[in-house]
Amino acid sequence: MKAMVLHTLGNLASHPDPLTLSDWRDPTPGEGEILVRVSACGVCHTELDEIEGRLPPPHLPVVLGHQAVGRVEAAGPGTSAFKTGDRVGVAWIYSACGHCRFCLSGRENLCPEFKATGRDAHGGYAQYLTVLEGFAYPIPSRFSDTAAAPLLCAGAIGYRSLALTGLQDGQNLGLTGFGASAHLVLQLARHRYPHSKVFVFSRSPEEQAFALELGAAWAGATESESPEKLAGCIDTTPAWKPVVEALRNLEPGGRLVINAIRKEVADQDSLLQLDYPHHLWQEKEIKSVANVTRNDVMAFLQLADEMRLTPEVQEFPLADANQALMELKSRKIRGAKVLRID
Ligand SMILES: [Zn+2]
Numbered sequence: 172m173k174a175m176v177l178h179t180l181g182n183l184a185s186h187p188d189p190l191t192l193s194d195w196r197d198p199t200p201g202e203g204e205i206l207v208r209v210s211a212c213g214v215c216h217t218e219l220d221e222i223e224g225r226l227p228p229p230h231l232p233v234v235l236g237h238q239a240v241g242r243v244e245a246a247g248p249g250t251s252a253f254k255t256g257d258r259v260g261v262a263w264i265y266s267a268c269g270h271c272r273f274c275l276s277g278r279e280n281l282c283p284e285f286k287a288t289g290r291d292a293h294g295g296y297a298q299y300l301t302v303l304e305g306f307a308y309p310i311p312s313r314f315s316d317t318a319a320a321p322l323l324c325a326g327a328i329g330y331r332s333l334a335l336t337g338l339q340d341g342q343n344l345g346l347t348g349f350g351a352s353a354h355l356v357l358q359l360a361r362h363r364y365p366h367s368k369v370f371v372f373s374r375s376p377e378e379q380a381f382a383l384e385l386g387a388a389w390a391g392a393t394e395s396e397s398p399e400k401l402a403g404c405i406d407t408t409p410a411w412k413p414v415v416e417a418l419r420n421l422e423p424g425g426r427l428v429i430n431a432i433r434k435e436v437a438d439q440d441s442l443l444q445l446d447y448p449h450h451l452w453q454e455k456e457i458k459s460v461a462n463v464t465r466n467d468v469m470a471f472l473q474l475a476d477e478m479r480l481t482p483e484v485q486e487f488p489l490a491d492a493n494q495a496l497m498e499l500k501s502r503k504i505r506g507a508k509v510l511r512i513d
């Protein structure tokens with residue numbers, strides 16, 4: 172099969188073509204697994220963290236990609252959930268142990284044995300992948316393959332992030348950064364919390380304009396003072412300055428949720444601006460979001476269907492994955508980038 176394969180890690184600035192289009196061995200489904208013929212795979216900022224070594228895959232070479240949509244090509248021994256031709260999605264959670272205290276309490280995202288698609292196992296930047304059938308999800312018919320792809324990480328982890336803010340209808344929500352996840356979370360927040368206002372902070376005028384198109388009450392620069400204080404805020408940037416700015420904009424008791432698997436070090440000294448009375452006192456909280464559970468993915472897919480969520484998608488052929496990643500790195504973004512795979 173054809174796959175875009177990562178052989179060596181490096182910074183994209185000096186290493187602009189990290190993935191190589193390769194003839195890769197066809198995977199075969201093992202016990203409990205299905206073989207999926209992939210037709211679309213979302214491009215996520217986490218791939219940059221993998222390529223640049225902030226989140227190095229344990230084995231190289233590896234096929235990246237954890238927002239895969241495709242059709243069941245074959246079912247391995249001991250499977251019963253799907254039949255050939257069924258459309259399924261595969262998300263960031265590739266597997267978890269199923270018996271630790273985290274798995275047993277609905278927090279399989281925190282399982283010490285958590286394995287990630289496209290990092291610990293080969294992912295969706297390829298014509299085929301295999302996955303345990305319990306970690307594949309039917310896709311609502313409303314969504315095309317490419318529209319469904321970003322729902323599997325940008326959307327599902329955005330859904331988890333929004334839940335972790337503890338927001339209630341009528342309370343103000345902030346979003347710092349306005350990429351693939353935030354553009355879905357904005358729509359989700361407007362549906363779930365119709366009386367809440369959403370304030371968007373981004374250094375990109377294009378992202379600010381896009382946020383207003385999608386119904387943000389206000390959009391401005393990262394260092395702007397929020398016109399109204401925020402009860403909850405979700406940060407999806409790779410940087411530290413937005414964290415400090417967001418804390419300043421929280422109301423007493425407000426909570427900042429950081430939806431980033433890794434932060435870059437370039438502006439880490441921004442944290443020295445942290446001023447306890449302005450940024451943290453008054454019971455302000457910071458919480459990170461880690462990974463995603465199967466329940467998050469399933470609940471979000473159902474909600475996205477009910478609310479007729481509209482992902483904004485920019486498509487690339489599989490062979491142009493490096494270009495998509497480079498545009499993500501340089502923040503040339505409107506909605507989600509998705510690879511189309513023939
Ligand atoms: Zn992702």
Ligand SMILES: [Zn+2]
Binds near residue numbers: 272282
């Ligand atoms: Zn576990």
